[in-house]
Amino acid sequence: MTVVADLHTHTNVSCHAYSTLQENCRAAAERKLYAIAVTNHAPAMKDGAHIWHFSGMRNIPRRIDGVYLLRGAEVNILNENGDIDIDEVRIKYLDYVIASLHEDVFKPTTSKAHTKAFENVLKNPYVNTLGHLGNGAYPFDYERIISQCNKYNKIVEINNHSFTVREGSSKNCREIALLCKQYQVPIVLTTDAHISFEIGICDYSIALVQEIGYPEELILNTDLNRLRDYFLKMKGLDIFL
Template sequence: MLHIACDVHTHTIFSRHAYSTIEENVRAAAEMRVELLGSTDHFSAMVHPAIDGEYDLRDFQHFLNVHSWPRIWNGVRLLHGVEADIVDVDGHLFGHDIVCGRDITGRALRRPINLKERVFDECDYVIASVHDRSWAEGASLAQTTECYVRALEDPKVLILGHTGRSGMPYDLGEVLTVAKERGKLIEINEATFGDHPSARQSCRRIAERCAEMGVMISTGTDAHISYGIGRFDHVRSMLEEIRFPQKLVATRDAQTFLDVLGHAIGRPDGL
């Protein structure tokens, strides 16, 4: 059986359309014998839209206090991440153009801060995903491909999230080549198989090309409730069916994932 011992794409109640706390997710991970859990709430306008064209740092303070979480909790190694939306054909990530002038108490800052930089500073890694692809309407294949390439070039981005269901076409070979060169990961997403059956063949094709090209993948349940943590029935079945190499599964155990993370971005403190 293909071994998967890490769940590196999960959500808490901070994502608003998710239903469990971080502690509930950790306890579920321990019950499922998950060695490493990555908590990656949405960093996106769909969680906290702008009010009168402005964003408030107080709406994102969840990301600013993650150092209070233990690094090992109930025997589970815990990583701090975000799932950041790709917001344009240039591959920019949410928050890149947002400046906040007040701190979480509402007091004026001496120096305004960039929201993306402030949040990413607290993260061990970032998943870059497309949810609203309206900005890609009319874009060429070259443009959408370059969009993913530029997202991979962000120093904190480790994983391209659920590209098989984004509905945005791109040159798979070119994106996988860049991912391999930079030591970054392509996600095979469990929720896609369960919630988006029309995308299953696309996900299978991505996995097959990763195997052919020697590109490492990550697995994430994309769980929005603790019950889903660590449950990879669809992903494991598909990967076993195509005989995907175990050595290319970065989430096969905690040490492998931490090694990949360390080479691509830097090893988190305390782990």
């Protein structure tokens, strides 16, 4: 199993990421990826990109080194109401939005509060994907959220970075993936790369979905036609053009 696109990547617009967009594209091309989503942190994070970064993304070519660029963001969930840190005027021009809880912005609190935050984010039509749900700092009612993902057209990502940097994630990601399988929720396997060397390498995520026998037709980024169909359906965007 291999991924055809990496849908969670960061560039050095944040100083805790270390590669330029062009370096990321070169790495993606070397690994034979068709596409990457550029998903930098939104402004509420101390080290997030300025809001202009997101509105200016339309100036980036659609392809660099032959790699298709999806214009994205990793927005911060700000509070229990599920508010996020890119306004509606700007976010609607993005192709792909991940919503995540980050300690820098949303101080970990109770499982009830985290669940409420995710439940409200589910209702946001501009959010495509719930980011790194396995983070042990944010326990929540997994089943309550996963069971509603299809109702709101939300994807769950199995974030490769989580297995190495977020404590408790391996066990949590497995539990989340099993629930996604039970509720037939589409997933993506992503790297959350903060440097070009990580682009496209999803070994831990792939091992997990293989171990639990995840139905491949529900993994959006291991097949180019599935990926194309998703963006056509959600955004009217044809990534083959």
